Amino acid sequence: MRRNIYSAVFFSGVVSLAIELSASRLLSNYFGSSNLIWAVIIGSILVYMTIGSILGGKWADRSPHEKTLYGNLIWAAFTTGLIPCIAKPVLRSASIAMDHLQVAPLILSFVVVLLLFSIPMILLSMTSPFAIRLLVDDTQHSGNTAGNIYAISTAGSFIGTFLPVLLLIPLLGTYRNFLILSAILFIIAFWGLIRSQPGWKHILFKYAWMPLVVALAAWWGLRGSDKIANGLLFETESQYNYIQVQQISGYNVLRLNEGQGIHSIYRADTLNYQGTWQQILAAPFFNTSPYSPESVKSIAVLGLAGGTSARQAASVFTGSHIDGFEIDPEIVRIGYEYFAMDIPDLTVYTQDARVGLRSMDKQYQLISIDVYRPPYIPAHLTTVEFFQEVYDHLSKDGVLVINVARIGEDRRLADALATTIQRVFPSVYACDVPDTFNTILYATHALTNVENLYNNYLWLDESGSVDSLLRSSLETTILNLKPITTSQLIFTDDHTPIEQLMNTMLIDFYRSGGITNLQ
Numbered sequence: 001m002r003r004n005i006y007s008a009v010f011f012s013g014v015v016s017l018a019i020e021l022s023a024s025r026l027l028s029n030y031f032g033s034s035n036l037i038w039a040v041i042i043g044s045i046l047v048y049m050t051i052g053s054i055l056g057g058k059w060a061d062r063s064p065h066e067k068t069l070y071g072n073l074i075w076a077a078f079t080t081g082l083i084p085c086i087a088k089p090v091l092r093s094a095s096i097a098m099d100h101l102q103v104a105p106l107i108l109s110f111v112v113v114l115l116l117f118s119i120p121m122i123l124l125s126m127t128s129p130f131a132i133r134l135l136v137d138d139t140q141h142s143g144n145t146a147g148n149i150y151a152i153s154t155a156g157s158f159i160g161t162f163l164p165v166l167l168l169i170p171l172l173g174t175y176r177n178f179l180i181l182s183a184i185l186f187i188i189a190f191w192g193l194i195r196s197q198p199g200w201k202h203i204l205f206k207y208a209w210m211p212l213v214v215a216l217a218a219w220w221g222l223r224g225s226d227k228i229a230n231g232l233l234f235e236t237e238s239q240y241n242y243i244q245v246q247q248i249s250g251y252n253v254l255r256l257n258e259g260q261g262i263h264s265i266y267r268a269d270t271l272n273y274q275g276t277w278q279q280i281l282a283a284p285f286f287n288t289s290p291y292s293p294e295s296v297k298s299i300a301v302l303g304l305a306g307g308t309s310a311r312q313a314a315s316v317f318t319g320s321h322i323d324g325f326e327i328d329p330e331i332v333r334i335g336y337e338y339f340a341m342d343i344p345d346l347t348v349y350t351q352d353a354r355v356g357l358r359s360m361d362k363q364y365q366l367i368s369i370d371v372y373r374p375p376y377i378p379a380h381l382t383t384v385e386f387f388q389e390v391y392d393h394l395s396k397d398g399v400l401v402i403n404v405a406r407i408g409e410d411r412r413l414a415d416a417l418a419t420t421i422q423r424v425f426p427s428v429y430a431c432d433v434p435d436t437f438n439t440i441l442y443a444t445h446a447l448t449n450v451e452n453l454y455n456n457y458l459w460l461d462e463s464g465s466v467d468s469l470l471r472s473s474l475e476t477t478i479l480n481l482k483p484i485t486t487s488q489l490i491f492t493d494d495h496t497p498i499e500q501l502m503n504t505m506l507i508d509f510y511r512s513g514g515i516t517n518l519q
Contacts, residue, residue, distance in 0.1 A: 004192050005066070005131050006152055008073060011188045012127035013156025014163065015181050019080065020045050022164045023117055026087060026174050029242035029257050031110055041114070048118050052125025059126060060133035066196035069130040070189045074207055076123035077185030081214035083120070084175035085221030087113045128153055165239065173237045175222050179214070186211055233338065238330035245338050252338050254306045261373060264306025266339040272469050276403050276433050277309040279440045280368045281316050281473035283401040286429065286448045289455035293470065296320050300364045302353035303371035305331060306339030307346070314343050316470045321345045325356040354380055354389065363395045369402040379496040382417060387424045391445060400425065400443040407437065407505045414439040416489040416501065423490060430482045453478060
C-alpha cells in the first residue's frame with residue numbers, strides 16, 4: 001500500500017508542475033509571454049492548488065480510503081486529457097481575434113482556457129493530504145510521514161519542471177503533451193485502484209470509458225493547424241517558440257508565438273521589403289564622409305531569425321563576414337528551408353545573444369539587435385551593462401542599430417532605451433519607420449553628427465553606383481529622423497522595470513482607444 005501511495009504522490013507532483021509549465025506555453029503561443037501573463041497563470045494555478053489542499057484534507061477525513069485517492073487521480077487524468085481538446089478550438093478562434101486586435105474575445109478565450117486547468121489541479125492537489133491521512137499510523141511519526149510525502153511530491157515536481165519543456169513539447173507539441181500527462185495519471189490511478197480493492201474487471205468497466213472519450217475528443221479537437229492562418233506553409237513548436245511560416249502575396253513570412261509582427265520575410269525575386277529589416281544598412285553612414293559600403297567587413301546580427309536583414313546586408317556590404325546569433329535552432333533550420341539563409345560568409349551561432357556576443361573575441365563595424373518582441377522584451381538585453389559589452393565589441397567606426405517597437409505613438413520605450421544607450425555611446429539617433437510601429441535607434445562608437453549621414457548620401461548619389469536597396473534605406477532614415485526625449489528611466493542589470501513600462505504603455509493604449517483606431 002505504502003509504495004503505491006508514494007508513487008501516486010510522486011507522479012501527482014510530476015504532472016502538477018508539468019501542467020503549470022505547459023499552461024504557460026499553451027497560452028503564450030496566443031497571448032505572449034510577458035511577466036503579466038506568467039503572473040496570471042501562476043496565480044490562478046496557486047489558487048486552484050490552495051482549494052485542492054483544503055478540500056483534500058476535509059475529504060480525506062471523511063473518506064480515508066485508497067480507492068477515493070485513486071478515484072480522484074483518475075478524474076484528474078480524464079480532465080487533463082480534455083484540456084487540449086477543448087482549448088485548441090477556443091484558441092484557434094483567439095488567433096483570429098489577435099490578428100484583428102479584438103480585445104474582448106481575446107480576454108474571454110484566455111479566461112475560458114485558464115478555467116480548464118481548475119479541475120485537474122484541484123484534484124491533483126488533494127493527493128498529498130490524502131496520502132498523509134492514509135499513511136499516518138500514529139501521531140509520534142506524523143511529522144516524519146508528512147515530510148516524506150512533501151519530499152516525494154517535490155521530487156516529482158522537479159521532474160515535471162523539465163519533462164514538458166525539454167522532451168514532450170519539442171517532440172510532440174503542446175497539445176499532445178497534455179495527452180501524455182493524462183496517460184501517465186491514468187496508468188498510476190488504474191494500477192492503484194486494482195491493487196487497493198478486488199475485482200479489477202469491475203474497475204475496468206467503471207472507468208474504461210474515460211480514455212475512450214479522451215481519444216474521441218482528441219480526434220475531434222486536435223485536428224488541423226494550431227492556428228487559423230491564410231497561406232500556412234508550415235507550423236511547429238520548438239523548445240522556445242511556436243513557429244509559423246505563411247505565404248502572403250508571394251512572400252514567405254515568419255511569425256512567432258502570438259503572431260504579432262513579422263520576424264522574417266523572403267521572396268526570391270527581390271530584397272527590398274519596405275520594412276524595418278533593411279534599416280540596418282543605413283547605420284555605418286553616420287560615420288564621417290566619405291564612407292564606402294566596401295569599408296564594412298564585419299557584422300553581427302543579434303536576433304537572426306530567418307536571416308532577412310543578414311541577406312540584405314550581405315548584398316550591400318559585399319565581402320563582409322556576418323555572425324548571426326539566434327537562440328532557437330528550429331528557427332535557424334526554418335531559415336535555411338524557407339528564407340534562403342544559405343548566405344555566403346554567414347556563421348550562425350545558436351545561443352543567447354548576450355552570451356554569444358560576450359564569447360566573441362573580435363570587433364565588428366556593425367552590430368544589429370532585433371530581439372525585442374513587445375510586450376515581451378528580454379530585460380538582460382536592454383541594460384547599460386549590455387550596451388557596454390556591445391560598445392566593447394565595436395571598432396572605432398562601429399555602429400549599433402537596434403529595432404525598438406512603439407505602441408501606437410507612445411515613444412516611452414524608445415526614449416528609455418535611447419537614454420540608456422547614451423550612458424555608453426557618445427551619439428544616438430532615432431528613426432521612425434513609415435507605416436509601422438517601429439523606431440530604429442543608431443548609436444556610434446565615435447562622436448558623430450547627423451550631417452555625416454546627409455553627406456554620405458550625397459557622395460554615394462554622386463558616385464552613381466549606390467545600391468537601390470541602400471538608397472532606399474538611407475532615404476527612409478534621413479526623411480524620418482526623430483528627436484530623442486530624455487527619459488527618467490535608465491535600465492541596468494540591477495534594476496530593469498521594462499515589464500512595468502510595457503504594461504503601462506499597453507494600458508494607456510487601450511484607454512486611449514488605440515485598438516479601436518487601428519481596426
